[in-house]
Amino acid sequence: MKIDKRHLLNYSILLPYLILSVLGLIVVYSTTSASLIQNGLNPFRSVINQAAFWVISLLAILFIYRLKLNFLKNSGVLTIMMMIEVVLLLIARFWTQEVNGAHGWIVIGPISFQPAEYLKVIMVWFLAFTFARRQQSIEIYDYQALTKRKWWPKQLSDLKDWRFYSLVLILLVAAQPDLGNATIIVLTAIVMYSVSGVGYRWFSALLTGIITLSAVFLGLINIVGVKTMSKVPVFGYVAKRFSAFFNPFKDVTDSGHQLANSYYAMSNGGWLGRGLGNSIEKRGYLPEAQTDFVFSIVIEELGLIGAGLILALIFFLILRILLVGVKAKNPFNSMIALGIGSMMLMQVFVNIGGISGLIPSTGVTFPFLSQGETVFLFCQ
Template identity: 65%
Template sequence: MKISKRHLLNYSILIPYLLLSILGLIVVYSTTSATLIQEGKSALQLARNQGMFWGVSLVLIALIYKLKLGFLRNERLIFIVMFVEMILLALARLIGTPVNGAYGWISVGPVTIQPAEYLKIIIIWYLAHRFSKQQDEIAVYDFQVLTQNQWLPRAFNDWRFVLLVLIGSLGIFPDLGNATILVLVSLLMYTVSGIAYRWFSTILALLAGSSMLVLSVIRFVGVEKFSQIPVFGYVAKRFSAFFNPFNDLAGAGHQLANSYYAMVNGGWFGLGLGNSIEKRGYLPEAHTDFVFSIVIEEFGFVGASMILALLFFLILRIILVGIRAKDPFNSMVAIGVGGMILVQVFVNIGGISGLIPSTGVTFPFLSQGGNSLLVLSVAIAFVLNIDASEKRAKLIREYEGQTSVTL
């Protein structure tokens, strides 16, 4: 029985992806054009760059979708990708140009590579492959299978060691925003690995409790003393702004306070596309970290809510693919991708609204950043391939079942 993949394409995922990507190009142009014109540059410069990355993304989606799903399970390929990623991370720290006190970018002509972005899909891919091979043992021994001491001499086979190296490497940039996302995504992958469901609520409670404890300690000790720690000194002002942004409007609290102003300016229906006040030099990083504040200012809370609804619809459809998947590897990849996007949305909105300290995390699809869009597109391609493969397997099972009954 031969079934063409083009008939199995999940349009409930593809169409929202296309709409959000196109909307992202519009938002990038809106949030960057005024500043670029002031600098004497083309108003389309960053939007054009974003469009080029999207063009590459569409080609990758088509290629990945056509490939047989077995390529994702190739252990040698996973090892090669992780090895290349480690080299890129090292190069980003050694020869990269610092931005706002942090490293993490490699400039190759007009193109800038941010290796930390690619870690998101790599970790999901690696953990899904790693945990899917132990489903029989997990079913019997629960989480104990995944916490056995394997540090030496099989260090690379120990997923904890791999995560420690990959995520820990971001601390030398430092890039605590992406490190936070990766930790949360790793915890999500651990909880959907097949262990008992009760561990999800336990881990969630521990995570919330430890976060509150850390914030309480920082507040008690004082942000100034915390800033003396070499690696974390640059984020001290973010904690200061989190506690009260209006104490230092010209310094630490400048971004968050202007983010509040932007959201208040937007009201219910917004000032109109391109009419943001805050993006004209008042709100730094208006096109990246705080882009959703500008979206609220221009589209209003009604328009921003519709965008969020579309994004959450995409996330739910992706997670649904994982829930319906029969293969553990397929299930974990799809749920991991949906969880990754959801976590990134939560961390970004939490930062711009003051619910959590700002982490410098971009908003999916809308923020200017070709690497982020490329990673999201590859992740979507993985899910589309998985969904089509699961549908094909189901049709084959049904066909074989009907044939056996007929015979």
């Protein structure tokens, strides 16, 4: 008996997605209209652009919805997508102009996009495809089923290990340099490895290792000094952000400018906020108010209560996606859902951690609310 796909729609995921998308358009207008008016431009310019890409995203959703699942399990299709992604990352790194210290954006006429954003989804797809095919071996050999080969190949014919491909792609993102997205990809990969069927003790070991290495790294920077560490290749780009992380008010006019004004924005908001559109910080005080630090403006305008409700809605959406993964009987379906849910959770954590000073700022955008066509398409 043929089942109508309409009966398989999960409205507990669809409705939060639609609500967050509309909220995103409202927030984009609120955070961009003032600067557009100051420059003599149409105040609706950014929100119209964002809405156009939302329509494209809806069409992409419809296309994916009508696809047969076997299409995603085709190794040839996945290989082609990964090769295209590698080419785009190389183009972004070596043949594009630097934007805010990085080479992550490709601009074609009026359209710009960030290949690293799409790599997040491709990595989830790749790891789900790889781990799902080894379920029987994992049940017998545990983690050894995923680590039989040596991760570093001695010859071209050995390029078959998922760790090698993952490492290459992550390094390409880090070389942009885009340490924020690289961190999200690494954390998502660790979660997917942990839910692939290996013993839970390996997740505990990985989590302990990450926390220990992070503490040692931050301690080393604090002892050696940010100026010394800034001489290290690639790290120079993020040196100021680490300086702001340790004390944003030490240099409010330079390294600590963004984080300090993020604090001011959240302080201005209080419990109930100043009202939608009434932010002070977005009027030239807080750089990247419409992208990296958009949630600071949301808190300033809607208050902790309003921002908390938005966070609750996003966490509900993520939880429902994760629940689909937990309940799925097919390993590939399960890991795709768990990977996407984990990736969104990591992005929210990294963004909120950055604007609040819990972790060094990484330039990661906030799902749904930040301005940017790539971010909006990624959230679909």
